[in-house]
């Protein structure tokens with residue numbers, strides 16, 4: 001894993017800015033800092049302004065675990081080309097089926113997890129998120145969640161995150177499917193994708209040198225991403241660099 005913004009690697013972004021590239025970003029922990037209460041997550045003023053400038057220079061997409069309306073409202077009119085929610089499945093095919101599966105699983109999980117304080121079940125219409133950030137017995141809660149999920153009558157994909165367990169209908173597309181679809185739709189030759197969490201690893205694992213530049217927020221030996229940003233604050237430097245590189249290119 002290499003640091004994308006190190007001086008030695010400056011040529012990588014320069015080359016990308018010259019290419020027919022699609023830029024993809026996760027939202028929480030990538031464009032916005034992680035906060036204790038996910039409903040309060042928002043971009044810094046500077047990030048928001050830089051993103052709007054980047055969107056005028058490049059086709060940009062957001063692929064978030066939030067529902068599409070939720071994440072769209074947090075982009076403050078940046079001018080993003082496509083916003084995909086629910087880990088890449090929304091909008092897309094099969095939504096009524098996914099909604100049905102989620103509505104079957106939800107009451108069962110609610111009953112199974114009712115006795116654990118600090119556990120919040122978030123209904124994102126096409127997927128569920130079980131937040132346990134407020135729990136004081138995190139290890140036991142994780143085991144209780146795993147048991148409850150195993151007992152479900154519908155098959156759900158379990159995607160662990162930062163103090164959250166995401167449950168996505170088993171047949172639903174993931175973030176990698178979404179990014180490949182959007183790259184083709186935008187007729188882009190290559191894509192840059194930045195994310196920070198387990199659900200972003202589906203994109204990182206695509207491993208398409210020359211066609212995908214995968215960037216993780218935070219260095220991690222467990223990640224399949226080829227590149228990293230040191231922390232969430234560095235997203236501003238990345239956006240500013242992308243702006244500068246394309247503006248310099250203009251006549």
Ligand SMILES: [Mg+2]
Nearest residue numbers: 026028029197
């Ligand atoms: Mg994230």
